[in-house]
Amino acid sequence: MEVSTKQYKRCDLVTVSGRIDSATSSTLADALDAITNEGRFRIVLDLKDVDFMSSAGLRVLISTQKTCKPRGEVVLAVVPERIYEALELAGFIPLFKFYDDVLDAVANF
Numbered sequence: 001m002e003v004s005t006k007q008y009k010r011c012d013l014v015t016v017s018g019r020i021d022s023a024t025s026s027t028l029a030d031a032l033d034a035i036t037n038e039g040r041f042r043i044v045l046d047l048k049d050v051d052f053m054s055s056a057g058l059r060v061l062i063s064t065q066k067t068c069k070p071r072g073e074v075v076l077a078v079v080p081e082r083i084y085e086a087l088e089l090a091g092f093i094p095l096f097k098f099y100d101d102v103l104d105a106v107a108n109f
Contacts, residue, residue, distance in 0.1 A: 001016065001017065001018035001019055001020055001024035001027060001028070002016070002017045002018055003015070003016050003027055003028055003031045005031055005034075005035065007040070008106060010042060010106075010109040011040075011042035011043065011044055011072075011106055011109040012035045012040055012042065012043050012044070013043075013044045013046060013102065013106060014028075014031060014032065014035070014043060014044065014045050014046065015046040015048075015049075016028060016045065016046065016047055016049070016050050017048075017049035017050065018049070018050065018051060019050075019051050019052040019053075020050060020052065020053045020054065020056070020057030020060070021052065021053075021054040021056055021057065022054060022056040025054070025056035025057050025059070025060050028057065028060050029060045029063070029064075032060065032064045033064075036064065036067050036068060040072075041067070041068040041070075041071040041072030041073070042068070042072035042073065042109045043064065043068060043072070043073075043074045043075070044074075044075050044077055044099075044102065044105040044106050044108075044109075045061070045074055045075070045076050045077065046077045046078055046102050046105075047076060047077065047078060047079050047080065047083055048077070048078035048080070048102075050080060050083055051080075052082075053083050053086055055090075058086070058087070058090055058092065061074065061076075061092070061096075062092065062095070065095055065096065072109075073096075073097070074096065075096065075097040075098070075099060075105050075108055076096050076097070076098050076099070076105075077098075077099045077100075077101065077102045077104075077105035078099070078100065078101065078102060079098055084098075
């Protein structure tokens with residue numbers, strides 16, 4: 001899994017590719033924690049190139065959303081159908097905003 005971050009004026013864009021599972025979820029958690037620890041709570045997560053997300057990845061998303069929610073939020077962009085189905089099965093759809101385009105997600109803030 002690869003994670004890259006880019007800071008914009010009003011939010012941070014986190015682009016993830018590969019598999020998010022128990023072996024790699026800590027890398028994603030570390031990247032997201034680094035952003036929130038700096039007092040930035042508006043995060044766009046680009047999941048376009050994510051092949052698989054396990055329950056460990058779902059836990060990272062929920063944990064980060066809980067951290068951000070009082071002052072901002074995590075929004076998900078370009079979510080592959082299989083990942084969306086996993087989020088839906090877990091009952092997480094109402095907890096996130098979804099965007100079909102990264103630019104729209106960034107413009108949300």
